[in-house]
Amino acid sequence: MLGLGRIRAQPRTSRSWSFSEMDFDSKRKSNFAGKLLLATCLTVMCIIMIRHSPGFSGLSEFSRHEPGVTHVLVTGGAGYIGSHATLRLLKDSHRVTIVDNLSRGNLGAVKVLQEQFPEPGRLQFIYADLGDAKAVNKIFSENAFDAVIHFAAVAYVGESTQEPLRYYHNITANTLVVLEAMAAHGVKTLIYSSTCATYGEPEKMPITEETPQVPINPYGKAKKMSEDFILDFSKTSDMAVMILRYFNVIGSDPNGRLGEAPRPELREHGRISGACFDAALGILPGLKVKGTDYKTADGTCVRDYIDVTDLVDAHVKALAKATPGKVGIYNVGTGKGRSVKEFVDACKKATGVDIKVEYLDRRPGDYAEVFSDPSKIYRELNWTAQYTDLEQSLRTAWRWQQKHRNGYGSPLAMAI
Numbered sequence: 001m002l003g004l005g006r007i008r009a010q011p012r013t014s015r016s017w018s019f020s021e022m023d024f025d026s027k028r029k030s031n032f033a034g035k036l037l038l039a040t041c042l043t044v045m046c047i048i049m050i051r052h053s054p055g056f057s058g059l060s061e062f063s064r065h066e067p068g069v070t071h072v073l074v075t076g077g078a079g080y081i082g083s084h085a086t087l088r089l090l091k092d093s094h095r096v097t098i099v100d101n102l103s104r105g106n107l108g109a110v111k112v113l114q115e116q117f118p119e120p121g122r123l124q125f126i127y128a129d130l131g132d133a134k135a136v137n138k139i140f141s142e143n144a145f146d147a148v149i150h151f152a153a154v155a156y157v158g159e160s161t162q163e164p165l166r167y168y169h170n171i172t173a174n175t176l177v178v179l180e181a182m183a184a185h186g187v188k189t190l191i192y193s194s195t196c197a198t199y200g201e202p203e204k205m206p207i208t209e210e211t212p213q214v215p216i217n218p219y220g221k222a223k224k225m226s227e228d229f230i231l232d233f234s235k236t237s238d239m240a241v242m243i244l245r246y247f248n249v250i251g252s253d254p255n256g257r258l259g260e261a262p263r264p265e266l267r268e269h270g271r272i273s274g275a276c277f278d279a280a281l282g283i284l285p286g287l288k289v290k291g292t293d294y295k296t297a298d299g300t301c302v303r304d305y306i307d308v309t310d311l312v313d314a315h316v317k318a319l320a321k322a323t324p325g326k327v328g329i330y331n332v333g334t335g336k337g338r339s340v341k342e343f344v345d346a347c348k349k350a351t352g353v354d355i356k357v358e359y360l361d362r363r364p365g366d367y368a369e370v371f372s373d374p375s376k377i378y379r380e381l382n383w384t385a386q387y388t389d390l391e392q393s394l395r396t397a398w399r400w401q402q403k404h405r406n407g408y409g410s411p412l413a414m415a416i
């Protein structure tokens, strides 16, 4: 549906380029500087971890249940959606433990959250790999979680076809580790991040929760497998399970505290909004729209774009309604499809940049139209999308992108 031009390796005239340039160059040459930076970052991280580990202060709010306070383990909380969800959970007076190994997330996002909620017992960050069952078990035995929201994953369709094992490992196997730890430690509420990619290429639109799931790439398959064993396990336990299948997530915190900052090396797999901002910033020469002869109103592909603020609200509502022994499966989308052309127009307006658009032939494997029927989540959780003005969502995200041209800075560094 949308392809990205190759990332150009020469510096641009504008200073905004420094981020990628630095990243790309440092890989090649400055081995020593890299090591030094890593050492510094690790030291800083150790300090944070010690400061925020329960034993340090002697007060271990995180290690005991407190009536009226829901302690949520947010896996992948340093990532795009997980950080936004953490912000909302903290605002709603929940207690949050983030577990993330920063393979794709940003410590800078965690720092922003800690600055917003510095009081003891609100937010703790634990640097750990969910693939490490021993580490995960230790975390569960030292903390009293009431619920888990499991975001941590690798999440690029294109990458999943190139590196399938990475996907089965980091989605399916890691989810099993989390579920086993929950079972072993009696944590009984799970909200799971799934995706419309589990549906594959359905014949009928819109997609309801009953639409058969026939995923067509390792990403969708890995998520579907995770859903399957979560559901099987739930039949044998009194766990409260909510599975949310997101459509295309866009936008960022309306107050500008958080944004989306994927690794530069993932740009080529990137999503449409990232590509649009990169084109507006001049990091990409322009946008390549692949396919203009689909059976849609304007010939370009149609997708369902859900604002991250709405998505996070769906998690909060799912958490509130989660019931022991019950499973809820919900699509989270707007119910309205937007064409790539509409998206690009909204992006041009939001950024005020006349982005160069190249219209090319179809790319194999793209389907014409994907959008949700979100009526079930409205009926059962009283959730509907509120942030449905595409241009507005993009304007919000663009504001953050402009102010954070280097994202959160180095992924392991804090923006002190």
Ligand SMILES: NC(=O)c1ccc[n+]([C@@H]2O[C@H](COP(=O)([O-])OP(=O)(O)OC[C@H]3O[C@@H](n4cnc5c(N)ncnc54)[C@H](O)[C@@H]3O)[C@@H](O)[C@H]2O)c1
Pocket: 075, 076, 077, 078, 079, 080, 081, 082, 099, 100, 101, 102, 103, 104, 105, 106, 128, 129, 130, 131, 150, 151, 152, 153, 154, 155, 170, 174, 193, 194, 195, 196, 246, 247, 248, 249, 250
């Ligand atoms: N962004 C979308 O459009 C979209 C759509 C549908 C579903 N989802 C799902 O939402 C979830 C969050 O996606 P996102 O866009 O925020 O991605 P993201 O890459 O920004 O965040 C994922 C986070 O998980 C962490 N992580 C990955 N593997 C880990 C491991 N083994 N141990 C510890 N931490 C690990 C990463 O460091 C990162 O911070 C994913 O499960 C994804 O599949 C996203």
Ligand SMILES: *[C@@H]1O[C@H](CO)[C@@H](O)[C@H](O)[C@H]1NC(C)=O
Pocket: 101, 102, 103, 129, 130, 131, 169, 170
């Ligand atoms: C994060 O976890 C993955 C396994 O899922 C591991 O391969 C990778 O090395 C870890 N990254 C860091 C920075 O620890």
Ligand SMILES: *[C@@H]1O[C@H](CO)[C@@H](O)[C@H](O)[C@H]1NC(C)=O
Pocket: 103, 104, 154, 165, 166, 167, 169, 170
């Ligand atoms: C995922 O798993 C693979 C092993 O299959 C590992 O090499 C990789 O570092 C892991 N982590 C991420 C974030 O991809």
Ligand SMILES: *[C@@H]1O[C@H](CO)[C@@H](O)[C@H](O)[C@H]1NC(C)=O
Pocket: 382
């Ligand atoms: C549903 O949500 C709306 C606002 O989003 C609220 O005004 C209304 O009271 C809610 N209804 C129920 C039954 O909770």
